[in-house]
Every structure is written in C-alpha cells, then in structure tokens.
Amino acid sequence: MLTPKATDARQYLLPEVVSRLKNLDLIARFIVEGFLVGLHKSPFHGFSVEFSEHRQYMPGDNIRDIDWKVYGRTDRYYIKQYEEETNLKANILVDISGSMGYSSHGITKLEYAVYLAAALSYLLLKQRDAVGLALFSDKIHRYLPPKSTSSYIKFLLSEQSKAEQQQNKTVVSQTLHTMAEKIRRPGLVILLTEFLYEDADKILEGLRHFRYYQHDVIVFNILDPNDRFFNFSDEATFVDMETNEELKTQPFLIRENYRQMVDSFYETLKSECHNMQVDFQNVLTTDQFDQPLMRYLLKRKRLY
Incomplete structure (x- = not known):
C-alpha cells in the first residue's frame, strides 16, 4: 500500500500539495499520515491509529x-x-452551494472542504468511530448514515469525490434544522461551510437545534483569503456566484469597512457559539490541514 515517507509526510498537510493528487483515498490517507507524524510534538504524543481497533x-x-x-x-x-463498542457517531455536513466554488488562487472552498471531510472520515473510522456524511446547499442532496465498518471509507470517499458545486443559494440555517430533526440521537456534528451570506441569528438558531438534541458541534467556517481580508486590487466587478448579481467598485474604497464588518460578524458568531458550547473555527483555504484536525482531536479527547 502506498504511504508517504515520514520525512515527506508533513508536506501533505499543505493544500497546494495534496491538490496535485487525483485519488481522494490517497489524499485522505496522506493528510492523516502527515498529521500523525507531527503529533509527537503535541499534547497527543503517543497517539496512534495502529491500535485503534x-x-x-x-x-x-x-x-x-x-x-x-x-x-x-x-x-x-x-x-x-467490536462495532457495538464504537465510541461515538459523527456526521460530517459539507456545504456544496455555489459560493463554495470560489477561489482567488489555489483550491476552491469546496475542494478544501472535501479534502478535510475525507481526512476526518479516515481518522474517525480508524478510531472505530461511526461516521456519516451529508452534502447540502439549500437542501440535502445526499445523506449517508453513520457506520463504523472499515469498508465504509471507500463508499464515503466515493460520494465525497462526486460532490459538485451547486448553483443553489446557501441557506445553512434551514439545512441545520432539517439535519437536526433527521439525526436526533446525540453524537458529534462536524459542519464544513462558509458563514458569510446569512443572518447570524438564523445561523445560531440552527446550531441551537443540534444542541437541543445534545449533539456536540464543531463548525469549520471555510473561507478564501479574499473572503476574509478583501485583498482585491484595481477596479473590479464582483459577481455573486449564487445569484449572478454584479457590483462594480474600487476595492480600496470599501476594504476597511468590509474587514470591520466581517470581523464583527465572526466575533458575534464565536462568542455566541462559545456560550452554547459549540466549537467555531475560521479556516482559510491556504491553512494546513493539521489545524482543523487538531481542533477535532481536542474536541474528541475532551468529550469522549
């Protein structure tokens, strides 16, 4: 079986490196191998998937x-x-709406989400946890219920690799309510999306719905660097990838106001998520994959 050398493994935490691979199974395994190589420098020294079963x-x-x-x-x-001794049931929710197809350079937000979902699935199943998958935009396009059999990884990765950007508008809050009613049994919910186009109160209500059913929740808010910092230059015409509306402007005229607005929006979300014990993390498509994987591992260690 093809595995990366220990000396090279850490490079597979870089989005621009794994994006050169075409096979999602390889991407998932290489990201996890790179992650585990670095754990000896972390609080998880000694952690291994070798005896996870x-x-x-x-x-x-x-x-x-x-x-x-x-x-x-x-x-x-x-x-x-054995399977009935599984530690937890996790559901990974991946946003495939139109705006997830944006990229200022390198990989798109959707590609980053799919790679991260694949690595999380691989890691969860290696730990004998059950993992399920939902692909959504303004509705749920595909749902696979959690299973913990090792053979399930091929099915999950196959579905993830077929995830295609939809033209539908993101309505995350609506989908959260739908999923919360669909998976009432308490477990871990991992949400891979972008909170950029919806009212904060509606988003928070959707997350509270999961907490009402005693789910533990991790939100990875996946952003392109330009989503976060608005580093556009020269006059530009911006096209909404979900509505096709156009706006022509000079980026430098609105950059500071944009950043302040975005900072305030995410501070509100972080604060309210903290109050309801939901983990919230902004993730850029240029970030190494060990950062969100460590966030997941910290959550799992704390709760399970």
Missing part, C-alpha cells in the same frame, strides 16, 4: 478476545473492540 483488557473481559499479536509487540493485554 483495540482497547486495554479489563477484569471481566473474555480472555479469548485478547489479541496475542498485539501483546507480543507491546507486552500489554489488548482485546479487539
């Missing part, structure tokens, strides 16, 4: 379940962990 032997466990090969390597007793 095992747990330590406890008094009362059936000794026939002891994995003697693992004992031979570690001098410790581990037993095989």
Whole structure:
C-alpha cells in the first residue's frame, strides 16, 4: 500500500500539495499520515491509529478476545473492540452551494472542504468511530448514515469525490434544522461551510437545534483569503456566484469597512457559539490541514 515517507509526510498537510493528487483515498490517507507524524510534538504524543481497533483488557473481559499479536509487540493485554463498542457517531455536513466554488488562487472552498471531510472520515473510522456524511446547499442532496465498518471509507470517499458545486443559494440555517430533526440521537456534528451570506441569528438558531438534541458541534467556517481580508486590487466587478448579481467598485474604497464588518460578524458568531458550547473555527483555504484536525482531536479527547 502506498504511504508517504515520514520525512515527506508533513508536506501533505499543505493544500497546494495534496491538490496535485487525483485519488481522494490517497489524499485522505496522506493528510492523516502527515498529521500523525507531527503529533509527537503535541499534547497527543503517543497517539496512534495502529491500535485503534483495540482497547486495554479489563477484569471481566473474555480472555479469548485478547489479541496475542498485539501483546507480543507491546507486552500489554489488548482485546479487539467490536462495532457495538464504537465510541461515538459523527456526521460530517459539507456545504456544496455555489459560493463554495470560489477561489482567488489555489483550491476552491469546496475542494478544501472535501479534502478535510475525507481526512476526518479516515481518522474517525480508524478510531472505530461511526461516521456519516451529508452534502447540502439549500437542501440535502445526499445523506449517508453513520457506520463504523472499515469498508465504509471507500463508499464515503466515493460520494465525497462526486460532490459538485451547486448553483443553489446557501441557506445553512434551514439545512441545520432539517439535519437536526433527521439525526436526533446525540453524537458529534462536524459542519464544513462558509458563514458569510446569512443572518447570524438564523445561523445560531440552527446550531441551537443540534444542541437541543445534545449533539456536540464543531463548525469549520471555510473561507478564501479574499473572503476574509478583501485583498482585491484595481477596479473590479464582483459577481455573486449564487445569484449572478454584479457590483462594480474600487476595492480600496470599501476594504476597511468590509474587514470591520466581517470581523464583527465572526466575533458575534464565536462568542455566541462559545456560550452554547459549540466549537467555531475560521479556516482559510491556504491553512494546513493539521489545524482543523487538531481542533477535532481536542474536541474528541475532551468529550469522549
């Protein structure tokens, strides 16, 4: 099986590097391998997916379940962990609406979301967690319920690789309510989207719906650098990718006001998410993938 060398693995955390790969399975594995290589410098020193399908032997466990090969390597007793012992059920929600197709350079927001979703799926299944997937815009286009069998990764990655940008307008809040009613059993919800075009109160109401059903929630708000900093130069005509409306302006005339407005919007979201115990993180399409993966791992360690 093709795996990156340890000396090269960290480069696969760079979006511009993994985007050269065509196979999403390779992208997912290489991102996770690069992530794990760096964990020895983190609070997760010693973390490994090697024994993710095992747990330590406890008094009362059936000794026939002891994995003697693992004992031979570690001098410790581990037993095989079965599907019904899965730690958590996670649902990854990926926004495929029109505006996710934007890129000022490098990969689009949708491509970044798909790569991150693939890596998270790979990591979750390696840990024997159950993972499901929803692709949405103004409606849910595809939903795969959580499963924890190792073979499920191929099905998930196949669906993720087919994710296509829709022309529909993003209505994240509406979809959040729909999904919250669809998956009432408490678990982990990972939302990959962009909060840029909706009223903050409506977004927060959608997130509260998940919290009402006792879901733990992580929001990765995926932005192009220009979404965040408005680093356009010269006179430009801006075209809304969801409505095709046009606006002609000199970027420098509105840049400062735009940044202040965006900063205020995200500070409100972060503060309110914190109050309802929802993890919120802005992620740029130029950010290395270890940053959101670490955020997920911290959440998982804290809660499960």
